[in-house]
Amino acid sequence: MLPVVAAAASLAVLAGVWLAVAWWTWRPLVRRRVVVQLDDGSSFDGVAMSRRGPLLVLDDVTVRVAGSSQRIDGRVVVERPRVVFVQVI
Numbered sequence: 755m756l757p758v759v760a761a762a763a764s765l766a767v768l769a770g771v772w773l774a775v776a777w778w779t780w781r782p783l784v785r786r787r788v789v790v791q792l793d794d795g796s797s798f799d800g801v802a803m804s805r806r807g808p809l810l811v812l813d814d815v816t817v818r819v820a821g822s823s824q825r826i827d828g829r830v831v832v833e834r835p836r837v838v839f840v841q842v843i
Contacts, residue, residue, distance in 0.1 A: 788812075791840045792831055795820070798830055799843075808834050 800815035815826045
């Protein structure tokens with residue numbers, strides 16, 4: 755019984771550490787102006803509002819595609835697996 759409890763406690767600690775690292779990694783981006791480059795070559799210039807699971811929510815966004823730019827009303831939700839890099843401005 756004791757090894758099962760110890761294994762469960764170790765698993766809980768590891769899960770807590772993983773969640774803390776995942777949260778802390780994206781924390782410096784929240785409420786900062788960023789440029790998000792996607793895998794298809796387009797990019798978004800906006801304010802990172804939040805990270806919700808596999809999604810990154812941007813506000814006050816301008817999309818840049820092939821030399822042109824377009825201002826977008828409202829928020830933009832980007833799938834994080836499609837993000838090549840994020841630059842904090």
